[in-house]
Amino acid sequence: MGGAVVREYRYIGKRIPPRDAFDKVTGIAPYVYDMELPGMLYVKLLQSTQPHARIKGIDYSKALSVSGVVAVATGRDFPFRIGIYVGDRDLLAIEKALWVGHPVAAVIAESPRAAEKALDLIEVDYEPLQPVFDPIEAMKPGAPLLHPDLGKYRISPAFKPRPGTNIANEFRLSKGDVDKGFSKASVVVEGEFSIPFMSHVYMETQAVIAHYKPNGYVDIWSSAQSPFSARYLLAMSLGMPVGRIRIHVPYVGGGFGGKAGLGWEPLAVMLSKKAGYRPVKLLFTRSEQMRLAPVVAGVKAWGKLGLDKEGRIVAYQARFIFDSGAFGDYTVNVSRTAGYACTGSYEVDNVECLSYAVYTNKIPTTALRGFGYPENHWVLERLIDMAAKKLGMDPAKVRSINLLKPGKSKTSTGARLREDAGDPQRVLEEVIGSLGWGREPSSTDKPWKIRAKGFALSVKGPSQPPDASSSAIIKFNEDGSVDVMVGTGNFGQGTVTSLAMIVAEEFGIPLDKVHVHEMRSTNDSAYTWQTVGSRGLFTDGSALLEAIKDAKSKIKRVASAVLRVSEDHLEIGDGKVYVKGKPWHYIPLERIVMGYLYENGNAIGGPIIGAGRHIAELNTFLDPETGQGTPTIFYTFGGTGVEVEVNVLTGEIKVVKAVQVFDIGKAINPLLVEGQMIGGFVMGQSRALYEELIFDEMGSVANPNLSFYYVARAKDMPDEWVLKIIETPQSDGPYGARGIGENVMIAVAPAIGNALYHGLSVDVRSLPLKAERVWRAIREQNPKLYKEALEAVKRSIRESYKKLREALVVAR
Amino acid sequence: MSSPYATLPEFEYARPSTLEEALKLLAKYGEEAKVLAGGVGLITFMLERLVSPRIVIDIKKIPELRRIEYTEGKGLVLGAAARISEITRYMDSNPRVREKYRALYEALSRIADLQIRNRATIGGNICEALPFMDSYAPLALFDAKLRIASVEGERETTITDFVKGPGFLDLAPNELLVSIELPDPPRESRSGFSKIVPAIEYSVASVAMLVANPVDPRSREVRIAVSAATPAPIRVREAEEVFRREGDIVDLLDAALDRMTSAIKELVIEDPYASAEYRLEMLKVQAYILFKRLLDSFLQERG
Amino acid sequence: MKVRFKVNGVEREIEVEPYELLADVLRERLGLKALKKGCWRGECGLCTILMDGEPVKSCIILAVEADGSEIYTVEGFSEDGRPSPLQESFIRNAGLQCGFCTPGFIVVGEYLARKPRISKEEVKYALSGTICRCTGYKQIVDAVLEAHQEYRKE
Structure with missing residues (x-):
């Protein structure tokens, strides 16, 4: 980046502890x-x-x-x-x-x-x-109907239910000509994939x-x-x-x-x-939470990928059937998102992706962190490794060839990717570099435990309607401190801290003079559409910057009269408004923000309030037939690498190393960004390895508790972490920042799946990768590995036995 | 497992300070009484309305039931209300005892989690009567004697006779499990415990194993006990006998585990958390690895 | 039934029904609302308290069982409203996000950090009786280990 001016910031980019931490560690935070x-x-x-x-x-x-x-x-x-x-x-x-x-x-x-x-x-x-539990059965004509009145329900314009069936939404992405594309393929891989229902297990029910x-x-x-x-x-x-x-x-x-x-x-x-x-x-008690409150839809998916002899993707086809349970309310959007973003981080000219949300007589479902993306990445990122192997090419190379090129490529929905959207190539290089991809994993001291490496890339943007908007209001207090009102909720994701840092930076005031009032009530807070989709910092942060600009111009208007210079010649910083180039000509903010008092008692101005807003300009609805359009305000590119240790004899997987790389434009607060990268990895790992709602023959959740529905604990987390933040700023993001909250868990499952695929030559396409499932796959797909491991144990028994005998002889 | 309840059903509470008092209460209330030790099982069962006793008898204040005592030649005595963490702590401060009953120590120190081990008791673990209770295999391994008392008198039983299957104990409503006695294991023996907990909190296949005099076929003793994979704990004696033979050690182990397979294969549990096939294979795999670990521990001892 | 116990250093005497859970009594009757329930059955560890010096899960303990015991909840660790060194360490390390599980982790954390010796592996296992869905645990483990160093200096 020759010539670019690197700005020195007082707060932006610093590792500042979360502003709400005191309330939380002392337990006084009310819920x-x-x-x-x-x-x-x-x-x-x-x-x-x-x-x-x-x-x-x-x-x-x-x-x-x-x-x-x-x-x-x-x-x-x-x-x-x-x-x-x-x-x-x-x-x-x-x-x-x-x-x-x-x-x-x-x-x-x-x-x-x-x-x-x-x-x-x-x-x-x-x-x-008559009940119906299987979404594929439920799609068939004549299946018992859950919602005979589907045609009379209120439907948002982006969705297409099929009245008279159990289909709550049908989405089609269609671009180019897949048949023609596949005809040019040197290798074609296809397969069926599945992900079970899961529970969010947020700790507050x-x-x-x-x-x-x-x-x-x-x-x-x-x-x-x-x-x-x-x-x-x-x-x-x-x-x-x-x-x-x-x-x-x-x-x-x-x-x-x-x-x-x-x-x-x-x-x-x-x-x-x-x-x-x-x-x-x-x-709700936890049991109620897991039996009657919405959970996360299971998915049955199919994908088919064709590469030409250079490794270029020539066609991609996929189908996702989301089992939305008894209500489809939010899951229709999950199905839509999985469909429109089905090609992941890659440029693919010939695509056809179908996605459905289907009613069944099971617990209803809703959104989960990153929705649609973990599902479509589990299919595509696994297929790429399978195709690469078939072609005899490094999967990193295949990815590199096909990655979206900012400023040049068109995304799955036909929108041109902005020039400053990020640096996916660098993400890829950092992932494989940090993982030591291409180098043999370290060996273990147990012959039945094998280490393996895998990685996957991810991309995601907020899935929101085109008119989703945000606002922010700032107002000053007598001491020059600032109250900030936004609508973003506080679930600990860190937005509140980052927004406070932005205000402190912009006015050059100490951080403890900024009080961010996150969502308190719909009457007391500035509007934001929803706190979802990794959008908070980007949208509410943009609104806040506009509010700051508004307040600054109001301050300057008053200061201009007092200092007798035009507004253009004024600057705000260090808690002062001052004349450009003559910083000794200034007024401290606290003397102006509630109105300026002249010596003779005249006063001008008044309490300063700044207001700002953000709306996703130039986004569009997607074409109902082809899914083409502009659905999102940014895409964050990232990648995840893992080194796992697999017990070949039991199928148990331990993640020993995690690599997380994301191009988030600008890390306003790296400490909290890392918190997302770590937390999202472990949640992704938990989904990849453990989590599954189990249904009995009545379609009833059989494990509505945290003993039989296992989520990752401290003992399960990886031993080694590599967390890398890449900063390719996006011009319309606050300080160049993009969202990160959900992206962090998307590629974890495919990275682990790919590790099994490369390291053990075992291809598992259903989540979770529970011990028995992995054990069975090893026995069926690579029986030699299993046999050798067992032989190795036996051999070592003989060796130990021999040594023990010898030792006894010596002792005698 | 699917209770929506946040409150407990109503019951009376008694906290006897002597065994006699407790037995009298049990005699009086019989099936309407439930014994409370650590409460880890009972309180959860009550929350789920699996049981709704009229009276809950808290036995933790009976000193006799809190005993943890090892006597050379006699063995280890555990009062039914001895906490899991108290037992492991006792063993930690008496490493010789810990090594003698290593399989029990390994099982107990990995029960659930820190907080639960601070509350759960050995008697409670035994009386919860779910296949995966972690004390079962080691108690079978060490030929533990369970002392059962009622106002009518006392009797003694073994873990395999006591635990009949899921939710089913050989315990009359007026009886109380008082203590568990583990006789001294064979001299110079090594033991260990292994379990598989595949994305649930409980084991689907547990193995406890003991080895003494490994390289001398005449005096060699190998014990194998399993639980979690089967409805009730099993001491696999038909497999143990094989080790009295001469021959290649791995051949013997293979033969023993084949015998184990034929002895238990009809009994192995199949449920959504693990298939019977997997559970059975995991018993075997763990037995191999555990046997290897025990041999190595003899070697380490010898430096 | 009358229950007498010491909570956060203060002697309390309170009348409870035998079927009242300790967690409910501490929360609803004594107002110690930092303590949460996340599972209602002894799985998630959010209701962890120190009882006679040991961490236990108060949602599966009867209030009557606590008679004669000494109890500490999160509220008992900060002095004059100032965070304890462990709480400070959680803040510094960002060992929390939504904060709902944090009181549970602080209680176990204080217990662990004040031990004479602890290893990282021990901390990971000892924290595994408490569930956090946000942080991925690393920053919590780091916070406990860092506080341990400080307590050792004292």
């Missing part, structure tokens, strides 16, 4: 889970015991007689459906129960104990209907408190990622004015997409009304 209101009641939901059944009657007379029970509600009380993208959700089962766990009734009581007692006394009369007041105003406290969207949808569904609903969001105990969109607010609001306008609290 909805902790909150109580005077006169508050507790809700408990009765879960369906049937996967698909007509509800003929619900007898709750006995429940009502339990001391402390205030009311019982059923689906009859709320005969309408809601949703963010597809309005297919009911508050409580309307007429039909759609999965084992579907809430069919709600008890509202003075205490959780009374509610639980009453729950046991409700009798439901079910008329069982769903929690919401609602108070429907008799005067028609509603207050809600919700552990939510999308309070503004939720408020709007709630107002529309309930026919209420938006401004009468206020959603408060304190600290959020993790979301990962699972608290995006519309949550349990509508039910809580309606139950508050039902309970005589008293506040009610809905809090």
Whole structure:
């Protein structure tokens, strides 16, 4: 970058501890889970015991007689459906129960104990209907229909459900001519892949408190990622004015997409009304969380990739069938995203990707960190390694040849990739360099344990509607300190800290003079569409910079009068406004931000407020037939490398080394960026190796707890970490920054899958890579390896035995 | 496993300070009583409404039940309410005892996690009656005697007779597991424990093994006990006998494990967490690796 | 039933029902809300407290069982509202994100960091009874080890 001026920053780029850490380490941070209101009641939901059944009657007379029970509600009380993208959700089962766990009734009581007692006394009369659990079966004509009224539901414009079937969304990306492309291929690989349902396991389970007041105003406290969207949808569904609903969001105990969109607010609001306008609290136990609150869709996928003899991708075809469970609400967007971004980091001229979200009689599903991308990368990044091997070419080389070229290439949706989108080639080089790709992995001291290396690349941008917007407001206090109001939620992702650093940098004031008020309530905070999609820093940060600019110009206007120079000649920094080139001519900010007082008592100006906004300009809807258009504001390129140790005899995998490389434009705070890279890796590892919701023959979640649904623990994390941040700034990002939050977990599973593929010649296409699955694959695909390992153990037994005998002889 | 409940059902609570008192309560309430030791199992079961006792009898304040004591020649005595972490700590401060009962030590020190081991008791672990309880294989390995008492008197049993299958113990409603006695293992023996926990918190195949006098066929003793893969713990004596023979050590091990396979293969559990085939193979694989580790520990001893 | 115990250094006497869980009593009755529940069955470790010096999971302990014991929760580690050296170490190392599990980790962390000797491997295993979904644990492990060095100096 010859000639580029490297700016010295006071805060930007520094490793600054999270601003909310004090509240969290001392435990004083409040979550909805902790909150109580005077006169508050507790809700408990009765879960369906049937996967698909007509509800003929619900007898709750006995429940009502339990001391402390205030009311019982059923689906009859709320005969309408809601949703963010597809309005297919009911508050409580309307007429039909759609999965084992579907809430069919709600008890509202003075205490959780009374509610639980009453729950046991409700009798439901079910008329069982034929269920369907497999999404492929569910797509077939004649399959039992979950939503016969699909055609009447409210649908967002970007989605295409097929009424009269179980298809909640159908998406097609089509570019070039795949048949022609494949005809030029030297090698073609194809395969079926799958990913199971998983649970987000954010540590704070769903929690919401609602108070429907008799005067028609509603207050809600919700552990939510999308309070503004939720408020709007709630107002529309309930026919209420938006401004009468206020959603408060304190600290959020993790979301990962699972608290995006519309949550349990509508039910809580309606139950508050039902309970005589008293506040009610809905809090799920982990078991409820994993049986009735939305989880993450399982996927059955297929992909076919063709390379020519130089290793160029000539055609790619893929199909994704997302098992959305009983509701498709957010999963339709997951399916759309998997489809439109199916070609990953590569330029492919001939593409056809089909993606569906399909209803089945299982727990409903929603967004998860990076949605659509972990799924399409699990297919494509594995196929590339398979094709490379078949062609006899280094998979790094194949990737290098096909990588999108910023400024030149067109993405899967036909949009030209911006010149400053990042440096994917360098990402690739850093990944393979740090991993020592091409060098043999170190050997282990146990002959039955083999080390293997693998890597995969990733790319992702926020999946949001074209008009998704953000805003920010800053205002000054008497001491020159700044209050910042944004709408981004605080789940610990670090945005709040980064935004504070931006303000401190821009005004040259100490960081502790900046107070960022992240999302507090829809009335008190600046608007942001949702806190999802790794968009917060980019969108809300951009809005904040505009607000800062606004405030600066207002300060300069006043200062111009006081200092008697034109506004153009003024500069703001070091907590002062001063004359360019003559910094001794200045006014301290605190003397101007509340209005300037002249010596004679005249005053001008007034409290300074800056406002800014951001909208994704020039994004478009995608063409309904071909999926072409501009869907996103940035793409962040990255890559993940792993070295794993596989116990050949048991199939157990231990990740010994993790490499994470991301071109995020600018790391506002590397300490927190690394936190994302580490946390995202371990979450990705957990999904790759352990996590799977298991369904019984009733389609019911059989492991709704954290003993049989295992998530990674401290003992599972890799021993060695290489974390690399590349900074190719994007001109419209704050200080050049792009998002990172979700990208960090996308390539982990394919990197581990590729490690097994290269190191053990074992090709596993279903997640998770649980010990038995890997063990079985080794036995079936590379029996020699297994046999040799067992022989090696036996040989070493003989050796030890011999040594022991000799030692005894000597001893005698 | 699918309870939505956040509160416990209502019950009465008794905290006897003598064994006699506890037995009287058990006699009085019988099936309506549940014994509380560490609570790790019982409280979870109550939250899930798998049990709803009228009275919970907390036995932790009975000094006799908290015993952890090793006597040369007699062996190790563990009171039923001795905490897992107390037992491992006792062994850590008595390394000789730890090495004698190494398989038990390895099993106990890897139960669940730090917090659970600080609460869970050996008696609770035994009485939870789920196939994967970690104490089972080592207790079978060491020929542990379980002392059971009731107001009518005392009796003695073994872990394999006591644990009949999932949720099924040879324990009358008025009886209480009082202590576990592990006789001294053979002199100069080595033992170890191995388990497979594939993306769940519990083992799907556990093996405990003991070896004494490995290179002398006449005095050689090899013991093998398995659990988790089978509904109840099994001491695989038909496999152990093989080691009395002469011959190549690996051939003997192969033959022993073949015998083990034929003895237990009809019993092996199949569920969504592990197939019977995998569990059986994991018993074998772990047995090989464990045997090798035990031989090496003899070698290390000799420097 | 009457339960007498010492919580964060203060003697307390409180009337509880036999079926009340210790976690609920500490949270709802004594207002120690830093303590959380994430699983309701002894799996996630968010409700970890020190009971007679040992970390235990209070969501599967009856309040009556705590009679006569000495209990510490997160609230008991900071002095005059100032974070303890371990808490400072968590802040410095960014050993937290959403913060919901943090109280659980602080309690086990204090227990580990104050031991005379601990290895990284021991810390990893000892922290494995508590689940964090955000951080990936590395910065938590680092925070505990760093605080251990400081406590050793004291």
